[in-house]
Amino acid sequence: MTMDTVDAGMGKTVMCLLTDPEGTNLGSAMYIPQNAGPLQLTHLVNNFLNNEEMLPYSFYVSDEELLVPVGTYLEKNKVSVEKVLTIVYQQQAVFRIRPVNRCSQTIAGHEEAVLCVSFSPDGKQLASGSGDTTVRLWDLYTETPLFTCKGHKNWVLTVAWSPDGKHLVSGSKSGEICCWNPKKGELEGSPLTGHKKWITGISWEPVHLSSPCRRFVTSSKDGDARIWDITLKKSIICLSGHTLAVTCVKWGGDGIIYTGSQDCTIKMWETTQGKLIRELKGHGHWINSLALSTEYVLRTGAFDHTGRQYPPNEEKQKALQRYNQAKGDAPERLVSGSDDFTMFLWEPSVSKQSKKRLTGHQQLVNHVYFSPDGKWIASASFDKSVRLWNGVTGQFVTAFRGHVGPVYQVSWSADSRLLLSGSKDSTLKIWEIRTKKLKQDLPGHSDEVYAVDWSPDGEKVVSGGKDRVLKLWQG
């Protein structure tokens, strides 16, 4: 009798230690009943942290997500009850984005293939650039064209909004950069010249570093990157050093510019004088895409899911707060995807050696993107798969298969729970991170899908491609 009760007593609880992703323990080891599932653990963590509102958490035991009660997990994996079980908790986004499942509108207007689309950081405006040399602004409430901005001489390859949403910049195949006023759809000044070949990427300086957004950096096929000032309307600094085309450029949150190039290197530049800080070598072929762990926060600036507008002096503070929250205590991480079928995870401010090499793709990696909370990395490759990796350690999590053609671009929803991919086979697919499966298939385009974007407020998805129409999808 006593044996039974002792056994029952021991079987009902297990010793657990809750830790946060960076390793600090939450309290000391405690006994938790075995029928406690993720919901009960969430309550527990919220109590310990004295949170005012119930924040959602997800729990991981040795890198596997804990979806079942602790007891079931123990039985399945035959973990001994004697040892202390370390459970890592991670905060999930407070808001939940509804997955999109229908095409609400197919808007024609462009006369040639749509090459790039971008939502403004507050999610209220939409801009797209196309092969017919125009940039078009679209009204999201009526889902109709708003402005047609003419001024480029050749295909518009990239378009970028400033993080405060006040400026729109686009780069073309002839090497010119045009600045537009998004409220009126007019060209501001004349096109900025300086680059000799086509523009491959544009990145703005983060709001928390300079509050009215002034500077942005562009990369070009001619091998240099230039920093421009939009108020002076000229190129301030030219960052030359790469021997071949610069394929992508990102302005990091700590004020460092990262450029990836076809000469297989990534260079880090400091922004006051344009000097080269460090060079990251390791790839064996062209670098196609770069992604920073705080990229999403830098892109959206002071806007978050609540949709509040801030006056200019408060913007900088709010943006800084959001940035620090997203970054955490760890240094900023950078991931680069290359033609040599691999990706590298770097901690560029710490060392010039890569932290991890992410292998697994069977064709070149076209696009890499960190999730908005920095926990996951998604990579789109020409081998028709999208792979998911752990954003902190770089470990491979799962491969999403389903596309029948090369996957061109990926985009995350603002809560990091859903991933969108657009491919050459004219479909878009939404993948759910929690179940690691296909959530929704979005067919409808009649030709290759070149560009996809998810609005920062999570309401709409836009996709454009070779069939010259823009499709808006809604939940």
Next chain:
Amino acid sequence: MPQGDYIEQHRKRHGRRFDHYERLRKKEARASHKHSTMAQKSLGIKGKMIAKKNYSEKALMKKTLKMHEESSSRRKADENVREGAVPAYLLDREETTRAKVLSNTIKQKRKEKAGKWEVPLPKVRPVAEDEMFRVIRSGKRKTKQWKRMVTKATFVGPAFTRKPPKYERFIRPSGLRFTKAHVTHPELKCTFCLEIIGVKKNPNGPMYTSLGVMTRGTIVEVNVSELGLVTPAGKVVWGKYAQVTNNPENDGCINAVLLV
């Protein structure tokens, strides 16, 4: 001494005229005037030849001048906007144009139901039975002549098993059985080696269709999953029809054109 060398010998011994170089220089200076009088005065074919030569020299001179002019003034040459816009990540890559998405599936279904297809070879030479089959004699005295062997290329499915030899009337030799066809996409003009799924219709008769005989003009269904085609509804296409364009029994391979 050879007769042409005396002049040279005189020059070596006594030198040239005192005004020789002056006169030579002036003569060369007048050469352009002389050339122009010749060009104006010449008649007939000679005049035409001179005119043609002059014109080609003028054109060449104009080109070189323009080239020199270009380098002195720094202006970026205006590039024409080309067709086929691609995003920045595809610009440096040469991609073979792949098969586009299917035309409307509903139209296709309707066509299938009606049984009317627009095929590349609408009419083919009819194949006679004695050309298609060879009589096989059987029996103890080799007098029975009810067996036939197919002399054309055939397709049997993967789950095919022969009937017991005593009862099989049509023999399909394994040497003439094919599983793959070289299918050409008519618009892209590229050929893929695709697996055959089945024989849909042989124009020579339903008996040949049921036997799986593939002659010129036969419609076969091929596995196109490797082309990565997607219907507008989002479903992946894995089978499409193709029409055989050669005589497989003569060539040893099946060439077909895809019906899009």
